[in-house]
Amino acid sequence: MYEETEYLSSSEQLVAFLDGELTQEETTTLFYELANNPELQEQMRQHVQLKNSFKNTLVTPPPALKENILASAGLIEKTQLIGSNANRVAALLIGFFFNKFTMALTSLLLIAGFGYYFYSNNHTSPEIANEIPLVSSVSVDSDFDHSATSDSFSNNVSSDNNDPKNNRSGIEQIASVSKTKKYRQGKFTSNADDITMLNSKNSSEVFDQVSTNHENYDKMKEVNPSLSHNFNDFKFGPNSYSRPDFRRIKPVNLLPGIIDNLSVFFRMYGANSYPDFNLANESRPIVNNILLGFRHNLNQNHAISLVGGVENFLMTFDKNENGIIYRYNQSWNGGWLGLGYHYTPGEINSISMVPELNIMAGATATGPIFRAGAGLNYYITDKFYLNGGLEYVLLTYNESQFSSNTKWFTTNKFGYTIGFGIGF
Amino acid sequence: MADKLNQKSDIELCKMLSSDKKTAKLAFDEIYQRYSQRVYTYCKKYVNNQDLADDIFQEVFLQLYTSSSKGIEIKNLSPFLLTIARNKCFNENSRLSNNTTSIEDFDIGFTDRNYLENEEISNIVNLAINALPEQYREVIIMKEHLDMSYQEIADATNQALSNVRIKIYRAKEKLREILEPYLNDIRD
Numbered sequence: 001m002y003e004e005t006e007y008l009s010s011s012e013q014l015v016a017f018l019d020g021e022l023t024q025e026e027t028t029t030l031f032y033e034l035a036n037n038p039e040l041q042e043q044m045r046q047h048v049q050l051k052n053s054f055k056n057t058l059v060t061p062p063p064a065l066k067e068n069i070l071a072s073a074g075l076i077e078k079t080q081l082i083g084s085n086a087n088r089v090a091a092l093l094i095g096f097f098f099n100k101f102t103m104a105l106t107s108l109l110l111i112a113g114f115g116y117y118f119y120s121n122n123h124t125s126p127e128i129a130n131e132i133p134l135v136s137s138v139s140v141d142s143d144f145d146h147s148a149t150s151d152s153f154s155n156n157v158s159s160d161n162n163d164p165k166n167n168r169s170g171i172e173q174i175a176s177v178s179k180t181k182k183y184r185q186g187k188f189t190s191n192a193d194d195i196t197m198l199n200s201k202n203s204s205e206v207f208d209q210v211s212t213n214h215e216n217y218d219k220m221k222e223v224n225p226s227l228s229h230n231f232n233d234f235k236f237g238p239n240s241y242s243r244p245d246f247r248r249i250k251p252v253n254l255l256p257g258i259i260d261n262l263s264v265f266f267r268m269y270g271a272n273s274y275p276d277f278n279l280a281n282e283s284r285p286i287v288n289n290i291l292l293g294f295r296h297n298l299n300q301n302h303a304i305s306l307v308g309g310v311e312n313f314l315m316t317f318d319k320n321e322n323g324i325i326y327r328y329n330q331s332w333n334g335g336w337l338g339l340g341y342h343y344t345p346g347e348i349n350s351i352s353m354v355p356e357l358n359i360m361a362g363a364t365a366t367g368p369i370f371r372a373g374a375g376l377n378y379y380i381t382d383k384f385y386l387n388g389g390l391e392y393v394l395l396t397y398n399e400s401q402f403s404s405n406t407k408w409f410t411t412n413k414f415g416y417t418i419g420f421g422i423g424f
Numbered sequence: 425m426a427d428k429l430n431q432k433s434d435i436e437l438c439k440m441l442s443s444d445k446k447t448a449k450l451a452f453d454e455i456y457q458r459y460s461q462r463v464y465t466y467c468k469k470y471v472n473n474q475d476l477a478d479d480i481f482q483e484v485f486l487q488l489y490t491s492s493s494k495g496i497e498i499k500n501l502s503p504f505l506l507t508i509a510r511n512k513c514f515n516e517n518s519r520l521s522n523n524t525t526s527i528e529d530f531d532i533g534f535t536d537r538n539y540l541e542n543e544e545i546s547n548i549v550n551l552a553i554n555a556l557p558e559q560y561r562e563v564i565i566m567k568e569h570l571d572m573s574y575q576e577i578a579d580a581t582n583q584a585l586s587n588v589r590i591k592i593y594r595a596k597e598k599l600r601e602i603l604e605p606y607l608n609d610i611r612d
Contacts, residue, residue: 021589
């Protein structure tokens with residue numbers, strides 16, 4: 001195996017023999033030497049032990065390395081970037097503190113909000129309870145009984161109700177009480193329109209309707225057909241929250257019943273993913289994990305919406321490549337489009353908050369997507385609200401998207417949402 | 425297609441890397457399957473650092489793809505990959521100055537048992553290899569971990585065959601010297 005001119009010592013021959021690099025002739029020579037040299041025999045024993053200690057030492061690279069190479073070479077869709085240590089630390093900090101802290105805070109707010117809603121809607125506060133008999137005590141006779149009205153107020157209102165000229169004063173007082181109650185329920189601010197209403201033909205009946213929390217608005221319209229129609233027939237939603245706000249100016253309404261009940265909403269997510277692994281998101285954080293929707297109120301409790309968004313998902317799936325099954329971990333960014341249903345059980349008394357439950361179903365390029373969430377809408381004005389809540393998202397994807405086999409995998413996300421809505 | 429790829433030579437696979445993406449990916453998969461373990465083992469054993477080995481390993485295969493896609497002809501793929509890995513490992517080792525254990529400092533401590541477990545043996549041997557001078561360490565990794573022949577090592581390291589043989593002999597003698605106190609404790 002070696003050139004004839006090259007001289008090999010016995011020790012060198014021994015090492016070469018154990019490495020399988022000696023010719024038959026050289027091996028014969030070595031064995032003759034071994035038979036007569038105990039020191040060489042000891043060397044051989046040690047070299048054999050050393051050689052044995054090296055066995056089975058080939059190391060298989062982690063599967064993620066292959067994906068990194070393929071992605072960097074552009075042979076597969078770029079799904080992940082190898083982040084720097086700083087990015088990893090930042091992602092870890094954000095993931096751990098921001099997501100979990102915000103989720104915990106949102107959960108507490110939701111529990112408090114729903115709890116307060118159910119409590120307040122099942123228990124009338126003593127303050128309001130005292131006011132209701134006061135207003136309800138007004139006579140419901142067809143003719144407005146000034147004296148009765150005045151008497152009703154005599155114990156509670158320090159105005160001179162004996163003088164018929166002071167009827168208006170009495171009405172104002174009643175309107176004022178009515179206003180107090182309504183204000184606790186929402187955003188009612190006007191008493192001038194109430195007065196107008198009270199001066200109408202069947203003032204006492206209207207009076208009673210006002211005092212019973214506007215629950216039968218249709219009756220009011222029958223009583224006073226001239227009453228403004230400038231509000232929705234629904235209690236909730238950006239367009240309808242301040243239903244009793246009679247002073248609103250009616251807008252030009254080309255599609256009555258549609259435009260009035262239409263709103264647009266925007267949300268951002270911060271969610272924990274399952275599966276979860278340390279992959280950096282696609283480098284477009286601004287447009288990741290957002291949703292835009294158009295919502296139409298069907299009635300005071302129900303609404304439907306058309307929604308779409310862009311979202312990042314961490315995916316884990318097995319892929320068969322040439323008979324070898326690889327497990328892929330990848331970060332996928334994609335758009336989705338779907339339909340949603342929203343349920344608003346009612347408003348929370350005395351604060352401008354409306355709880356909301358929603359479910360959505362849609363499609364992405366990889367498979368169907370489902371969402372379910374609960375949140376609170378806080379109305380800053382009757383046309384604008386802020387939203388916060390929790391949401392669960394399920395993305396289902398098919399391996400056939402990535403190979404010829406058909407097997408379904410899922411990614412679950414759970415986290416908080418923040419956003420806002422604007423009514424038309 | 426997979427069967428056909430198995431039968432293709434390294435040269436043919438390298439040429440396929442410059443084809444369309446689908447073909448290139450299939451060729452890459454086959455090359456990766458053939459040589460990834462060998463290259464990764466070399467990197468890991470040589471730099472003795474997981475993250476660094478991962479980075480170098482990825483760079484090696486990326487460089488292979490880049491070179492092939494540019495039409496550069498690669499006649500002997502295994503030495504080509506190992507040469508790239510070797511150069512990158514050299515650079516990293518130079519940058520990190522010295523991450524090896526000197527032979528004089530070599531000490532694994534004592535054990536009460538009269539034999540060593542497999543993992544202990546592996547650790548001791550790895551420490552001993554790391555204690556070798558770089559020129560010996562390289563050939564020992566190629567010979568004993570990658571199971572390369574003397575000729576393949578000579579090709580990969582661009583040395584004469586006799587040089588490789590001498591280096592391997594000296595490296596093994598050094599290892600035997602280092603590990604002599606422990607060799608009797610290694611169970612068969």
